[in-house]
Structure formats: C-alpha cells, structure tokens
Amino acid sequence: MSLKPFKSIGIGVAFSPNLKANLFEAARLSVFFDAKLFLIHVGEPSDDKTNTLHDFLTSFEKDHLNFEIVFKTGNPVDVILSTSEEKKIDLLILGAVQRERFLKYYVGSIARKITRQANCSILLLIKPSVVRSPCQHIVVNGLKDPKTENTITAAFYVANQLNAKKITIVEEINEDQITVKVDDDKSLRRATIIKERITLRENSRIKEIISHIPKEHTIDRNIKLQPIFGQKGYSIGHYAQISRADLLIMNAPTKMTFWDRLFPHDIEHILTELPTDVLILQ
Template sequence: MALKPFKSIGIGVAFSPTLKANLYEAARLSIFFKSKLFLIHVGGASNDKIKALKVILNTFKTGGLDYEVVFKSGDPVEVILSTSEEKNIDLLILGAVQREQFLKYYVGSIARKITRRAKCSILLLIKPSVERIPCKHIVVNGLKDPKTKNTITYAFYVAKMLRGEKVTIVEEIKQDAIHVKVDDDKSLRKANIMKERIKLRENTRVKEIVQDIPKTYTNNIIIKSQPIFGKQGYSIGHYAQITRADLLVMNAPSKMTFWDRLFPHDIEHILTELPTDVLILQ
C-alpha cells in the first residue's frame, strides 16, 4: 500500500527576513513528499515579487519542484484558509514565533487562528533553515483515539520520506486511570502493579497498530513505545523536548469549543509552548 497523504503543500509567503528559509523548507518538503507547492501571498501581484520568489526557488528546479503562486488580498487568516480549501491543500506550513529572551516558541495569533480552523494538516516550524537539518527522531502520540492509527501510520511515512532513524510512540495515560489511593507501602505496591498492567496493555495496543503498517515504512527504523502518566498534551510535549525530538506528530482535535480555549488541553498545551516542530494531522 503506497501512501501519499500530502499531494499538495501550502505556505503563507510574506516578504520578511525569514522568506528564504521558509521557502527552502517548503520546497524541500514538496520534493521529499512529491507534492505540488502553493505559495500564498496576502496582497497584490507584481513582477518584482514573482521574480524574487523565482530567484529563491531556482535552486530546486533540478529537483523537479512544481509550484504555483497565489496572490489574494484580504484578511490573512481568511485568505490562507480559503485558498487552502480552493486548492485542496493537504498540508499547510506555518511559522512559530520565539518568545522574547526565552528559547521557547509559541504560535502567533494569526497562525493559532488558522491552526484551530484549518481542515487540512498543519506543520508548525519553529526554526526554518536554509540548510537542511536532518529529521532523525520523530515522537508521535499513541493515545487511545479513533484517529491514532492513521496518525502513527503517517508518522512512519514522514520518517521514511525524510530519512528519519527513530520513531517513539508516546501513550499518555491519565493519572486517574490508577484507582488506588496511595497512603502506605501496601497501597503503593498495588498502584505500581496497576501501572505496570496499564503499560503492558498500552504497549500491546500500540504494537498491534505498528504491525498493520506496511513494512516499507517501518523497515530500518528504530521503534520505541513509551507510556507516560500525566496530563495529555503537556506530557508528550515535555517528552519531545527532553529527548530533543526533531518532530512531534499529533492528532488534530476532534472539536475546539469555547471551553477548550479557556481550559487548555491536549493540542492547546502544544500550541502554547512548542517543544519542537509540530505536525498536526487531520
């Protein structure tokens, strides 16, 4: 079974100091995934803009890059979202912003609005680079959810296409899954036994998912399963950070309500403080 989840890739283009790095990242991914690249510029067309883009992307001509520039005036969020739908974009690349004086990144207001509303997958880049930085280690969520099987499968696809070396599947387990109040040695032992049983169950579930993935995508890749007890979203983000993962792959949330924004959970924890580049799969 040949996978091709990203037939088309989109990126918002602003003529800023990071233009070249953003275009290089998008162009490389388009070639790796054999996708058509759409450059979305919020504003009017001009010969100077077209020439500037052509000069930067000329490097990828020999790699067979197929791209199209879309010029459209209006609100940046609405322009990028509407163009993504009109062009049937499968993967939208957005940049994250570094917090002042901190080596931490978060999603800016425009990118955050797009991330919450987009119907396609989103790739959040924290440090776009002209020189390619190898994507060696990918961390992917393995929580029990109907979307998880596809998410893990596509994480292996991405690893194979980007020549990754390792995929770690993190199963986040809520603390309240252990129905034991620890107040002495006996209850502590009971809680630890329960933890080990839950870990074994989770590892078995994830192993069955991996076995169903075509060997084309799992061969020659180190596979690790890592159950973690803690808050969903925060735990996996922290794990990706301390293991210095190159990419974190997550399920897109099924729905985002007003209350979700007041009380962040899962994906919102990731958006608040990005541990690395993040791919959110629809």
C-alpha cells in the same frame, strides 16, 4: 489512510527576513513528499514579488519542484484558509514566533487562528533554515483515539520520506486510571501493578497498529514505545523537548470550543509552548 497523505503543500508567504528559510523548508518537503507547492501571498500581485519567489526557488529546478504562486487580498486568516480549500491543500506550513529573551516558541495570533480552523494538516516550524537540519527522531502520540492509527501510520511515512531512523510512540495515560490511593507500601505495590497492567495493554494496542503499517516504512527503524502517566498534551510536549525530538506529530483536536481555549488541554498545551517542530494531522 493513503500511503501518500500529502499531495499538495501550502505556505503563507510574507516578504520578511525569514522568507528564504521558509521557502527552502517548504520546497524541500514538497520534494520529499512529491507534492505540489502553493505559495500563498496575502496582497496584490506584482512582477517584483513573482521574480523574487522564482529566484529563490531556482536551486530546486533540478528536483523538478512543482509550484504555483497564489496572490489574494483580504484578511490573512481568511485568505490562507480559503486558498487551502480551493487548492485542496493537504498540508499547510506555518511559522512560529520566538518569545522575547526566551528560547521558547509560541504560535502567533494569525497562525493560531489558522491552526484551530484549518481542515488540513498543519506543520508548525520553529526554526526554519536554508540549510537542511536532518530529522533524526520523531515523537508521535499513541493515545487511545479513533484518529491515532492514521496518525501513527502517517508518522512512519514521514519518517521514511525524511530518513528519520528513530520513532517514539508516546502513550499518554490519565493518572485517574490508577484507582488506588497511595498512602503506604501495600497501596504503592498495588498502584505499581495497575500501572504495569495498563502499560502492557497500551503497548499491545500500539504493536497491533504497527503490524498494519507497510514493512518498508518500519524496517531499519528504532521504534520505542513510551507510556507516560500524566496530563495529555503537556506530557508528550515535555517528553519531545527532553528527548530532543526533531518533530512531534499529533492528532488534530476533534473540537476546539471557547471552553477548550479557556482551559488549555491536549493540543493547546503544545500551541502555547512548542517543544520542537509540530505536525498536527487531520
């Protein structure tokens, strides 16, 4: 994986009440990652729109923010996906929607379609803010998967750029790996021993991955390994919520078929109820 995974960042721009907060979040990340920012507006170009966007971003001139405004008409999903391809965007920022009467967030229909189809990484924001809220704790998946080493490496890069001091790597382990049926004290002890062995094996695998990460990204960080026996996607989302993580980083799903959507698992659990801001890495 490149030590600089995000060279270009895109965000869909709608002239809504959240416009300024969304722009500030995207601009800050572009500065932190030293990336070019593409503002994608689905609609006709106009001087008024262009001037409004420039006015909002004047406070980032001192940071030498490099940005470009893209106007394009058409279906919002198609426009954002095609522009992401054309501009070679590495990270696409999308806003999530708060459910009525509940402090829960879910991905709106347009953002959900983009998330499932995009070939780049996706950042889902649940509470964009004009004033930066520091990122202190990042939770990242550590499941056994070909993509996981890149995901963990990128998580440490993100932590370094955002000055997050704590990283928890969650190893989600399926309960079916515990082959013992627990029905008495003896079987309980056997199940406990099996869990301990699996935990040691998983921790060893993660420590090996961490050993390959540049030292400047791991030094002075509080690194925690957290094995969880449970359902993938749901378990890590719940952990991120109860541990009050500021960012959850996940592998992008390998495939997203009709059946995957019908029977939610892994990333679909996260999309249904976002525990915090979520970064899905390709």
